[in-house]
Amino acid sequence: MSLTYFFFALLSILAIASAIVTISAKHPIRSAMALVFHFFMLAGLYLTLQAQFVAVMQIIVYAGAIMVLVVFVVMLLNLGDEATLANKYQVRQLAGIVLAGVFGLSLVYSMLNLRNMLNEFPTHTVEFTTVQAIGNTLYTNYFVQFEAIGILLTAAIVGAVMLAKRKIM
Amino acid sequence: MNNLIWILIEALIKAVVILNVILLGAATSVYLERKISAVIQDRIGPNRVGPFGVLQPFADVFKLFFKEDIVPKASDKFFHSLAPIISLGVAVAVYAVIPFAHYVEIGGTKYYIGIAPNLNIGLLFILAMTSVGVYGITLAGWSSNNKYSLMGGLRSAAQMISYELSMGLSLIGIILISGSFSLNDIVIGQANWKWNVFLQPLGFLIFLVSAFAETNRAPFDLPEAEPELVGGYNTEYSGMKFGMFFLAEYANMATSSAFITLLYFGGWQLPFSPDLLGLAEGSIGLAVAQFLVFFIKVVFFIMFFIWVRWSIPRFRYDQLMRLGWKVLLPLSLLNVVLTAAAILIFK
Numbered sequence: 132m133s134l135t136y137f138f139f140a141l142l143s144i145l146a147i148a149s150a151i152v153t154i155s156a157k158h159p160i161r162s163a164m165a166l167v168f169h170f171f172m173l174a175g176l177y178l179t180l181q182a183q184f185v186a187v188m189q190i191i192v193y194a195g196a197i198m199v200l201v202v203f204v205v206m207l208l209n210l211g212d213e214a215t216l217a218n219k220y221q222v223r224q225l226a227g228i229v230l231a232g233v234f235g236l237s238l239v240y241s242m243l244n245l246r247n248m249l250n251e252f253p254t255h256t257v258e259f260t261t262v263q264a265i266g267n268t269l270y271t272n273y274f275v276q277f278e279a280i281g282i283l284l285t286a287a288i289v290g291a292v293m294l295a296k297r298k299i300m
Numbered sequence: 301m302n303n304l305i306w307i308l309i310e311a312l313i314k315a316v317v318i319l320n321v322i323l324l325g326a327a328t329s330v331y332l333e334r335k336i337s338a339v340i341q342d343r344i345g346p347n348r349v350g351p352f353g354v355l356q357p358f359a360d361v362f363k364l365f366f367k368e369d370i371v372p373k374a375s376d377k378f379f380h381s382l383a384p385i386i387s388l389g390v391a392v393a394v395y396a397v398i399p400f401a402h403y404v405e406i407g408g409t410k411y412y413i414g415i416a417p418n419l420n421i422g423l424l425f426i427l428a429m430t431s432v433g434v435y436g437i438t439l440a441g442w443s444s445n446n447k448y449s450l451m452g453g454l455r456s457a458a459q460m461i462s463y464e465l466s467m468g469l470s471l472i473g474i475i476l477i478s479g480s481f482s483l484n485d486i487v488i489g490q491a492n493w494k495w496n497v498f499l500q501p502l503g504f505l506i507f508l509v510s511a512f513a514e515t516n517r518a519p520f521d522l523p524e525a526e527p528e529l530v531g532g533y534n535t536e537y538s539g540m541k542f543g544m545f546f547l548a549e550y551a552n553m554a555t556s557s558a559f560i561t562l563l564y565f566g567g568w569q570l571p572f573s574p575d576l577l578g579l580a581e582g583s584i585g586l587a588v589a590q591f592l593v594f595f596i597k598v599v600f601f602i603m604f605f606i607w608v609r610w611s612i613p614r615f616r617y618d619q620l621m622r623l624g625w626k627v628l629l630p631l632s633l634l635n636v637v638l639t640a641a642a643i644l645i646f647k
Contacts, residue, residue: 202457203454
């Protein structure tokens with residue numbers, strides 16, 4: 132058994148376990164911290180695929196920025212256990228169960244057909260192991276898409292400032 | 301496979317040695333802090349334990365080990381114990397990518413001094429670790445179930461998020477100049493006094509101020525401002541758990557000093573050509589000399605941190621936020637534009 136395989140198995144098991152804790156924990160902070168742990172395990176999985184840049188970005192963006200804000204808000208609101216909220220959202224729960232069922236079925240279907248589809252995967256791959264390679268690809272082949280994301284982000288920032296500012300001008 | 305085991309053993313030995321160096325370094329910084337603050341305030345400072353009181357930090361740590369560990373009844377026990385571990389763990393993990401010297405060549409194999417100094421995402425790894433360090437302090441504040449602790453934790457989270465932005469942006473200038481994320485490449489690019497501090501004076505100033513804010517040191521030590529918050533996020537901590545926060549603070553200070561040295565002051569580069577000493581590239585003697593140069597620079601910046609703490613009064617919270625968002629962030633953006641333009645014109 133190679134070391135990569137060992138780490139892949141270990142990280143996958145921990146990732147799935149922490150994902151289960153995320154959705155089953157009663158307390159929002161426990162849930163959020165389990166999700167942070169899950170992101171770390173995902174970053175580890177990216178490392179086994181030689182995608183160092185993606186791994187570090189996973190930690191900086193998700194674990195370091197987005198989840199910090201989530202934890203921040205949960206602490207400020209001081210949310211209690213979910214038990215009191217359970218009765219309020221039965222319709223949503225039902226919709227969630229239906230959607231999860233559809234997703235699960237599609238997952239099972241695609242896994243069953245995986246053997247037939249393996250040949251259809253494109254042989255052309257994108258080099259994304261190092262920062263230089265990602266930069267080259269982004270600024271040549273995917274330049275228009277990159278700029279479109281830039282416009283989207285600018286719009287989001289302007290929107291956030293508009294919402295947060297009491298007086299414009 | 302056999303080869304892999306050797307790589308793992310090599311990394312393990314390096315990790316054990318470096319861990320001990322960090323803890324010893326943290327103890328030394330505590331002693332330095334107490335002595336320098338004493339000089340600044342015209343006192344004598346610790347002088348009872350050992351010659352000139354040098355064993356004082358060890359006496360402090362032993363005292364902390366033997367103290368009763370009190371956990372508040374209403375606290376979240378799990379996170380209360382986890383928080384100091386996150387703080388210290390993150391502070392130590394950063395050293396995985398720091399190069400202490402270049403390399404030693406034994407029997408045709410190059411042994412780099414550091415656990416993984418050539419990692420091609422070294423710089424990003426350090427940013428990732430500092431951004432995760434927020435959890436230690438925030439969780440400590442929340443799990444203690446104490447309003448002072450919570451305020452301290454929230455302040456620290458807001459402060460670290462705000463200053464991380466300008467810190468990351470100020471580093472872009474360095475990356476543009478060296479063209480690499482690997483700390484060893486950045487140091488190699490600064491040979492012969494081509495220190496980044498001369499090329500990036502504005503970036504250096506922004507980084508320095510952000511580093512003070514990121515390590516929660518005075519004048520930005522609002523998370524533990526005694527007059528307002530009792531002790532801030534570590535109010536409800538005692539015994540070695542408090543000791544771990546304490547060690548993490550000093551380890552972070554040492555990390556920031558090492559980081560400033562590597563990025564802006566030439567890291568382990570000797571101030572003159574190594575030929576003057578008659579030492580060949582890859583010899584043990586040269587590695588020792590490089591390590592000494594690195595060490596002296598780091599100690600200089602640790603002393604600078606201490607000097608600032610005992611000279612400058614604490615900022616007010618709104619002043620801190622204004623400085624971060626309205627001064628440092630625009631300046632760091634300006635620095636990125638200027639550096640990029642300069643590289644475009646002169647290269």
